[in-house]
Amino acid sequence: MSEEIELKLVEQRESWFSGWFRWCPTSMADLRNAEKKVLSYLKSSYHGRYVNVGCTVSNQDNHIWTISMNEESHKTPIVLLHGFGSGVGLWCLNYDSIAADRPLYALDIIGFGRSSRPNFTVEAVEAEREFITSLEAWRKELGLEKFILLGHSFGGFLAASYSIKYPERIHHLILADPWGFPERPLDVAERYNLPIWVRAIGAVLRPFNPLFIVRSAGPWGPKLLEKARPDLVRKFQGVIPDAHETIPNYLYHCNAQTPSGESAFHTLMSGFGWAKYPMIHRMDSLKQDVPITLIYGARSWVDRDPGFQIQYMRKDSYVNVEIIKGAGHHVYADKADEFNKLVNIIGTYVDEGYLPELKKTYREAEPTKQDFASKLNDMINVRNQGSPEEHNKNEEAE
Numbered sequence: 001m002s003e004e005i006e007l008k009l010v011e012q013r014e015s016w017f018s019g020w021f022r023w024c025p026t027s028m029a030d031l032r033n034a035e036k037k038v039l040s041y042l043k044s045s046y047h048g049r050y051v052n053v054g055c056t057v058s059n060q061d062n063h064i065w066t067i068s069m070n071e072e073s074h075k076t077p078i079v080l081l082h083g084f085g086s087g088v089g090l091w092c093l094n095y096d097s098i099a100a101d102r103p104l105y106a107l108d109i110i111g112f113g114r115s116s117r118p119n120f121t122v123e124a125v126e127a128e129r130e131f132i133t134s135l136e137a138w139r140k141e142l143g144l145e146k147f148i149l150l151g152h153s154f155g156g157f158l159a160a161s162y163s164i165k166y167p168e169r170i171h172h173l174i175l176a177d178p179w180g181f182p183e184r185p186l187d188v189a190e191r192y193n194l195p196i197w198v199r200a201i202g203a204v205l206r207p208f209n210p211l212f213i214v215r216s217a218g219p220w221g222p223k224l225l226e227k228a229r230p231d232l233v234r235k236f237q238g239v240i241p242d243a244h245e246t247i248p249n250y251l252y253h254c255n256a257q258t259p260s261g262e263s264a265f266h267t268l269m270s271g272f273g274w275a276k277y278p279m280i281h282r283m284d285s286l287k288q289d290v291p292i293t294l295i296y297g298a299r300s301w302v303d304r305d306p307g308f309q310i311q312y313m314r315k316d317s318y319v320n321v322e323i324i325k326g327a328g329h330h331v332y333a334d335k336a337d338e339f340n341k342l343v344n345i346i347g348t349y350v351d352e353g354y355l356p357e358l359k360k361t362y363r364e365a366e367p368t369k370q371d372f373a374s375k376l377n378d379m380i381n382v383r384n385q386g387s388p389e390e391h392n393k394n395e396e397a398e
Helices: 002-017 019-023 028-039 124-142 154-165 196-205 212-216 218-228 230-234 243-255 260-268 305-313 336-352 370-385 388-397
Strands: 047-054 062-069 078-081 104-107 147-152 170-176 292-297 319-324
Touching: 028 243, 047 124, 062 124, 078 154, 124 154, 124 260, 147 154, 147 336, 154 170, 170 336, 218 243, 230 243, 292 305, 292 336, 305 319, 319 336
Parallel strands: 078 104, 078 147, 147 170, 170 292, 292 319
Antiparallel strands: 047 062, 062 104
């Protein structure tokens, strides 16, 4: 069955590989083999399958590639959402530990990895709605009633958005170095002391998808990733002996394919580090009884102040901020043992019906703009519940 679905996905993508892009040495088979190589170092068994999520994006059936482990366990399941440009393979340092006591599900977010790569709407609110709708369709198809939701980076942004829309499905929301939470500063160049040449390059590259250079490199793509991100490769060397080849190869085949999810991400972003509609303005709309744990890397480029702002905003809710020393943005891999321990503690408490000890770490922060938050969440929720035409009619009626 998986082979038949992959054949359909190949047919859908063939049109994109026309012209000079054909020189990219990649295919669905290459991506499958690269993922298998990464996951071959796991000690526990896993099951991979495609989950049909219907016409949640565009007008054709879409499928989400899913890895599951320990499904026979009766404990609270956990769902993992990877970050931008990633896939299920990069959780390889976390699977064995987290899945030891509970069901685990990791998916290639639609538009990424081995999942379908449909054409998203080019409007930010609609594109976000499509991501969330596909996640809910995936949940329904698997029959998951309630679970722990863990998202890293862009996956954290989507996890928060999903939890606002479907809070009844969330036992505990874990946000690992989440992208897209703070507002973009008006004085970005001055604040970060960016040279004029960096600003100029940024202006030139702004219209392009973030990873177009990887595809443009063609056969040199894997080497480009290896040279550009040796820090990322080193994270996996303790588990994967040939990580210097295996990890860049996997990431290349994840991102040399049709840039569907990447284009949608480009639609959502306001400069690579920020979202057009920052999540910080919407966290007040998350039901008060949904507990949140934010896990940041102490050396990450991601701004962790929003974590403390959320604590301030939700004083009557459980919001815990954990900062792992020595870890960067890929906190789940930098300090995998510490990260896994934190996640497992949360899982144990969820199973027993309690909450972990709450650290009193929130900083005094100004409340966010409530009127903007309400407006934005109304937009998201209305559009999630109906078509754009229905939304326009509602606006006219108001």
